[in-house]
Amino acid sequence: MEFHFVVANDNGNSEHKIMTNGILHKQPNVYSIIHSDQGQSDEPLDVLIANIHKNIDVRIESKVLSGTYRYLIGHAAIERNQAQIYNMNIQNIKKHTEDLPVINTLGTIAVEAVKKAYDEKKTLTNGELIKVTTDMTTALPASIHNVESEEYFKNRFLNHLHEVKVYIKDLTITVQIEFSFVKVMKEGVPALFSLIEDGNNNYRNDDIFEEFNKEYKNNVDGSYFLNKRILHCDIGDGSTELVYTTGYSADPLKSAGEKIGLGQAIENAGVNLSKELNLDISRQKISEYLKNPNHKFHQLALKHIYQPKQEIARKIFNAIENRLQTLAFEVDVLMVYGGASILLKDVLYDTLKNYCDKYGIELLWIPSKYAVEMNVNGMQIYNTIRMADLQMSNEG
Structure with missing residues (x-):
């Protein structure tokens, strides 16, 4: 299956607010690394899919990350009480260089793709592949936003194929994510x-x-x-x-x-x-x-x-x-x-x-x-205006 997502992405130090095609998800902006299988849930697949954003369990392979690991993201990292929870460094803010914004963005997009695939087919197949192209608007704090940091952050998403394996019940679904457009605004x-x-x-x-x-x-x-x-x-x-x-x-x-x-x-x-x-x-x-x-x-x-x-x-x-x-x-x-x-x-x-x-x-x-949502809602409005302009340009 193939999807196109338009994403508004506010990677806050405390909370991650992200909209995919107008659907808002919020969760703690944290992750933990796990080294063993978490075991299978007894709940039916439709229930797990409905709550997939609160149970993000993924392995991410991307050249822009420092390693290939399996992650619990957001609520899953906190609620499963992992020994080591990684969050944004609030003492030395370098959001554009940290792995966390990339990890949590990719993980959230991937599980949304899995949810969308299930909602359309009412089934998932172990090992199936979902491809996602993404237009994304995000932002960096004014304290670090400049031409260099904007370009660096943007290029961590662009020009790469990011592969995410999503684990749910006894299934492993592969989601390949490519970014066709990334806009990095100054927060405000x-x-x-x-x-x-x-x-x-x-x-x-x-x-x-x-x-x-x-x-x-x-x-x-x-x-x-x-x-x-x-x-x-x-x-x-x-x-x-x-x-x-x-x-x-x-x-x-x-x-x-x-x-x-x-x-x-x-x-x-x-x-x-x-x-x-x-x-x-x-x-x-x-x-x-x-x-x-x-x-x-x-x-x-x-x-x-x-x-x-x-x-x-x-x-x-x-x-x-x-x-x-x-x-x-x-x-x-x-x-x-x-x-x-x-x-x-x-x-x-x-x-x-x-x-x-x-x-x-x-x-x-x-x-x-x-x-809390001023920035992510503003990004979504910007995306709406941009997409409308693109449509008019294509029609013209």
Whole structure:
């Protein structure tokens, strides 16, 4: 079988958000290497296929990786309690050179291909081959994005045949992945597409602007931000990206990335939390506790992160203040989003709001329901526009 996938790929330090043909999958951005068979599940194949993204078990052969190994990816790596879990290095961010973004991207695309094949045929055959050609949009942090890093990262996917063996029940399915197009954006630019457009050739006009409208007594839609000078504050686990944009253009000379993120607070909180529970708890596991109000350790995790996150909030505020001063406050809107913005709002919003008011800058704090997916949704909108343009060009 052969498929063509259009992929929007946001490889976050904490969470991997990836869309294949408009279908979103999110999971911890981790993997573990396994050296023995995990054993077969007793569940029927249709059940395993329905949950395949939570049980990614693959072997990847690619010239761009440092070796050929069998991996558990995302939820599977965490839930099967492997001794060694690999995640993104939040102390020394070099996403374009790390193997993790390539491994987890290839693994996720491969299992989606297997799922699609099963959905179409209602069966799978041991040893069968699925071929996937892929157009992909992804991004690198402003702190490392330049011509060289963009080209290096792009070429790790392009011009190679990546072969992935997917293990499910007693079957081994081979998926060959080739990339026909890769676009590497500067983080911040995709979020503009998500802010301004709704993906249906209209300006965005929904509750993403509700708090902003109440604060500034406006009735805005996405068009309001078309020509605004915006300083993006995209707060993640490993870094805070401060990207300056006007329209759909990012100015690299006015942008910066700081190696400050909530992951550092989570790691600090994890030391005390691990001691209290007498467990060795990974950063991703603590993130799950924090994200899930119904988890039995949610309140405990909140208690242990409160002080560390205040320290991170102070560092982020100082970074924003320095950037605004460098820009001589020639900014119309400060836009705050990213997964870490959700937990930091209670200790950062008021301070930022008062500061922005002083210099005539509007503060747009993206609501939690949208904050995590601004980049991946923006990439998807970019892909939609690109594919429509290609179709028109072919028809013309």
